[in-house]
Amino acid sequence: MATTPDTTLGDAGEFGLISQLVEIFEGDEHVLVGPGDDAAVLRIRHGHVVVSTDLMVEGRHFRRDWASASDVGHRAAAQNLSDINAMGGTARHLTIGLAAPADLPLEWALDLARGFAEECASVGATVVGGDVTRADQVVIAVTVIGQCTQAPVLRSGARPGDVLALTGRQGWAAGGLAVLGRGFRSPRVLVEAYRRPEPPYAAGRQAAEAGASALIDVSDGLLAEAGHLAEASGVAIDVRASSFAVPEPLQAVGAALGADPMQFILAGGDDHALLATFPPDVAVPEGWQVIGEVLEGSGVTVDGSAYDGATGWTHF
Amino acid sequence: MATTPDTTLGDAGEFGLISQLVEIFEGDEHVLVGPGDDAAVLRIRHGHVVVSTDLMVEGRHFRRDWASASDVGHRAAAQNLSDINAMGGTARHLTIGLAAPADLPLEWALDLARGFAEECASVGATVVGGDVTRADQVVIAVTVIGQCTQAPVLRSGARPGDVLALTGRQGWAAGGLAVLGRGFRSPRVLVEAYRRPEPPYAAGRQAAEAGASALIDVSDGLLAEAGHLAEASGVAIDVRASSFAVPEPLQAVGAALGADPMQFILAGGDDHALLATFPPDVAVPEGWQVIGEVLEGSGVTVDGSAYDGATGWTHF
Secondary structure (H helix, E strand, O other), X not given: OOOOOOOEHHHHHHHHHHHHHHHHOOOOOOEEEOEOEOOEEEEEOOEEEEEEEXXXXXXXXXXXXXXXXXXXXXXXXXXXXXXXXXXXXXXXXXXXXXXXXXXXXXXXXXXXXXXXXXXXXXXXXXXXXXXXXXXXXXXXXXXXXXXXXOOOOOHHHOOOOOEEEEEOOOOHHXXXXXXXXXXXXXXXXXXXXXHOOOOOOXXXXXXXXXXXXXXXXXXXXHHHHHHHHHHHHOOEXXXXXXXXXXXXXXXXXXXXXXXXXXXXXXXXXXXXXXXXXXXXXXXXXXXXXXXXXXXXXXXXXXXXXXXXXXXXXXXX | OOOOOOOEHHHHHHHHHHHHHHHHOOOOOOEXXXXXXXXXXXXXXXXXXXXXXXXXXXXXXXXXOOOOHHHHHHHHHHHHHHHXXXXXXXXXXXXXXXXXXXXOEHHHHHHHHHHHHHHHHOOOOEXXXXXXXXXXXXXXXXXXXXXXXXXXXXXXXXXXXXXXXXXXXXXXXXXXXXXXXXXXXXXXXXXXXXXXXXXXXXXXXXXXXXXXXXXXXXXXXXXXXXXXXXXXXXXXXXXXXXXXXXXXXXXXHHHHHOOOHHHHHHHOOOOOEEEEEEXXXXXXXXXXXXXXXXEOOOEEEEOOEOOOOOOOOXXX
């Protein structure tokens, strides 16, 4: 995109901005993987240290009337822990920054921290630092540091002939968000899936050890993430819609809202499911479901055709 | 402080909040130093990895009409690099998160990133990740990861009989901020000191290698940081005002604004000077100036008496 001094972030879009930022930030020989994948990989003496960072903004990534502070803490941690999962790594240490208005109830901040710490503890990770400051709006900034015992699995390793596989719930959080957005609180199982995702934390390392060729977590929408993987790998991806059984609660929400429930599955994020590709000679591990294939070319199709709905979420 | 469900962040204050957060976040055997010092220290295999995080909020930590985007980037990096310096470590890798309104000029964000990367490069550190998202206000979230080749120097090691020493400019940035606050742009050397601090990046490791007993960087005000050091060490600190030569530009600003220029030195932050204590049998290294002494007791005095001005900056 050609830019002028008047170009705004909104004009450039998230990816336009990031692509330019990546050019500005140079790595060194200790950065095995810099910006552009789910996490950075650092060679610090004898280990592979994996680092990722994320921001959550009130009104954009969460609403205080849609989820408790503890839920928001769980979600903020899960989103970051999932990035380490998506490298095939093990999350170890996190920092959290909280910018908030001075009239934010202290209990809200403490419950946030408690939920955050609980989610971290569920994978054996700990919070090692943070910062708090005043702002007009609640902003939560998280950085996670993890380790890989084997080579990290990147987005760029998919090859034509590989199978595409998914593990974890997919579309549930999007369904929950949709009902909350209409003022409802049920089906409760979907609302809870949105409020407190349950990423398949053990599956990243499992996929890495099984021999996955590429790995990414579904934070921004299944087709959008498949697109990121396809682009990084220089391949095309075809998703088979028929491989998904639409869970009953999503069917109910689709009927109630007059929406195609497949939309939640194909475009939903926030469950932090994992999407992997496996070479043809690798057995897809237990718990993973084959949902498509890797082809020569570029872009993402559904059952061989372009998908005309939204594919995910944009940040600007 | 007794808290109720109605207690706000403003009521609790930054340190009230942090002290409660620290109780919520438990470390593990790999966290050599958790929250409460300048940075967290992690044992990751054979190295001491040092991590710190900070937030900067527009209108609170910077104003776009007082400093260029590049300056803000330099400051954001300097503030974090200084935290690693204050452990006696070497900064290696940083992440940066940017939350910003959609109408923020793209060039502002890119210049911010450039300034940030330049400051990092000046100490051999690199940016390894980041995140961008939309918010009502510009918020910059930085995490820095560093290494220590020797044991990190904490805030808690000062002992009675140690000398207190300072290195780096002190009070210049506060003087610059004061003139900007009155609508002036000179003395230029002070305004530039505020816009682009020059922390003594080599001095942290120098102090560690020389045998400093405690180390902290002056981000929030000299007396405030001396107070943090005294409290963490369980000692009293007396600062000798006569040890400071008031630089000519600070004298000029004091005269112009009708303020005591010593106030900038004693309560100013943002220069990211380093404050250390050295045991009596250790030679204070070159470039460090003895400015006081460590005593039995608690609290901070100036020339033996309580200081009745502001001692630093509070975040809520």
